[in-house]
Amino acid sequence: MKNKILPFSVIIIFGIIFFIFYKGLEDSKIYIPDVNAKKEIPVFNTKEFFSRENVKSSSIFELNKFYLLNIWSSWCVPCRQEHSFLMNLNLENKLNIIGMNYKDNLKNAENFLKELGNPYKEIFIDLDGTIAIEWGAYGVPESFLIYNNEIIKKYIGPLNQDLVDEINLLIK
Amino acid sequence: MKFLKFFLIVIILFPLSSVNAEENDKRNKITKNLRCLICQGQSVYDSDSEFANSLKIVVDKKLQEGLSEDQIYEYFKTKYGEWILYDPGLNKNTYILWLLPILIFLIGGAIIYKSFIVKK
Numbered sequence: 563m564k565n566k567i568l569p570f571s572v573i574i575i576f577g578i579i580f581f582i583f584y585k586g587l588e589d590s591k592i593y594i595p596d597v598n599a600k601k602e603i604p605v606f607n608t609k610e611f612f613s614r615e616n617v618k619s620s621s622i623f624e625l626n627k628f629y630l631l632n633i634w635s636s637w638c639v640p641c642r643q644e645h646s647f648l649m650n651l652n653l654e655n656k657l658n659i660i661g662m663n664y665k666d667n668l669k670n671a672e673n674f675l676k677e678l679g680n681p682y683k684e685i686f687i688d689l690d691g692t693i694a695i696e697w698g699a700y701g702v703p704e705s706f707l708i709y710n711n712e713i714i715k716k717y718i719g720p721l722n723q724d725l726v727d728e729i730n731l732l733i734k
Numbered sequence: 735m736k737f738l739k740f741f742l743i744v745i746i747l748f749p750l751s752s753v754n755a756e757e758n759d760k761r762n763k764i765t766k767n768l769r770c771l772i773c774q775g776q777s778v779y780d781s782d783s784e785f786a787n788s789l790k791i792v793v794d795k796k797l798q799e800g801l802s803e804d805q806i807y808e809y810f811k812t813k814y815g816e817w818i819l820y821d822p823g824l825n826k827n828t829y830i831l832w833l834l835p836i837l838i839f840l841i842g843g844a845i846i847y848k849s850f851i852v853k854k
Contacts, residue, residue: 567845567848568845568848568849571841571844571845575838575841578834582830582834665784665788690788690791691784691785691787691788691791692788692791692792692795694788695788695789695792695813696792696813697813698813698814700771700772700785700814701772701784701785
C-alpha cells in the first residue's frame with residue numbers, strides 16, 4: 563500500500579503540471595484589449611487644436627449623438643492610410659468625428675490636414691500622451707465609437723472598408 | 735557660527751531630498767510592476783516607447799495627486815485589464831497559479847511524512 567502511494571502521487575502531480583503547461587501553450591501571449599467592453603468615457607481637460615484654447619471633455623461629447631474619437635498623428639504612417647476612410651465617414655451626418663492629436667508637432671499636424679483634408683468636427687491636443695492613457699488607448703491610430711458618454715466599440719489600428727461598414731451599421 | 739550655518743543648511747536640505755528620493759523609489763517600483771503593452775516582455779520602467787513614457791508621466795501625476803500604490807494599480811487595471819500588472823491578484827483565472835505551490839507542498843509533505851516518519 564505504502565509503495566503504491568508514492569508513484570501514484572508523482573504521476574498525478576506530473577499530470578497536473580503537464581496539463582497546466584499544455585494549456586499555457588495554447589494561450590495567446592499577445593495583449594488583446596477587450597474591444598467590446600462598454601465603459602464610461604473619461605473626464606479630462608485639454609486644449610483645442612486650432613485656437614489652443616482650453617476645453618473640457620464634457621463640452622465636446624453630448625448625449626444622444628454618435629461620436630467617433632480618432633487618435634491620430636502626423637508622424638504615424640497607418641494614419642495616412644485610414645484618413646481617406648475618415649473623410650468618407652465624414653459624409654455621414656449622423657456621426658461626429660473628433661480628433662485627438664497624439665504627441666505631435668502641431669505645425670506638422672496642420673500640414674497633414676491641409677494635405678489630406680480635415681474630417682474632424684473638433685480636434686484636441688494630447689501633447690504628452692496622458693489623455694490617451696485615460697482612454698485606455700495604447701497607440702496610434704485608434705478609434706472609439708461613443709454614444710451617450712459610453713464607449714461602444716474600440717478599433718485598434720487603422721480603419722478599413724470592413725470596419726467603416728460596421729460603423730455605418732452600428733450608427734443606424 | 736560657521737558650524738551653525740552649516741547645520742541649518744543640512745537641516746533645510748535633508749528632509750526635501752529624502753522625500754524626493756522616496757517618491758522616485760515608489761515610482762520606480764510601480765513602473766517595474768506595470769507591463770508595457772506594446773513592447774512584449776518589458777516593463778514600463780525598462781521601456782522607452784511612446785506608450786511607456788506617457789505611462790510614467792501618468793504614474794507621476796497620480797503620485798502627486800496622493801494616490802497610493804494599490805490605487806494606481808487599480809486605476810490601470812480598470813483602463814487596461816489585469817494583463818498590465820506583473821503581479822496578478824487572486825481570481826478565477828489565476829487561482830491555479832496561487833494554489834498549486836501550496837498543494838504541491840502539502841502533497842510532498844504528506845509523502846515525506848508517510849515514507850520517512852511513519853516508517854520509523
